Amino acid sequence: MSKPLGYYTSYLPGDGSVLDELDDMFGSNLEKLTLKDKLFLIGALGAQLCADQDGEVSNVVKSVYPGILLTTTGNIEGLVEALISQVRWGQNAEPVHHS
Template sequence: MSKPIGYYTNYTPGDGSYLESLQEKYGSTLEQMTKREKLFLVSTLASHLCVAQEGETRDEIYILSVDLQAKLPASDQAGILEALVAQIRWGQNHEQQ
């Protein structure tokens, strides 16, 4: 079961923020969006955060991205996505030398 966006963000009900207007328009769990629309937002936000991050991406990671898409079913791809998001948000990340 999905949790409301306030669980994941700094949104406080009644704060008049952009997150409040987002919740009012699309629902507290963004249930008014299709799966495709949610995936689109994931990809654009990930791209934006990636560009803002210092450093380069190793060639092997580009190859890995192709392999993950070709060799894993959609359910496992979504699981890897969930694991990556948790690591980005809460985990320890290896810093490139």
């Protein structure tokens, strides 16, 4: 079972934020979002966070991506969860800057 949105964010019910809107529309655990909607938001928000970072995506990561898509759905979901945890808690290598 998931935890309420405020567990993961600074959101407080009734604060008038966009997170408050999400809570009102989709429930405090976002349980009224479809799987497709959740996956869309994960991808779109991830793309925006990526665009906000300096540097480029490494060629090695680009080359392994197609192989990742061939694994099971459970493995892909687990990888997404692992990556989110590391992004959230700062377990990230420094970007390589090419001159």
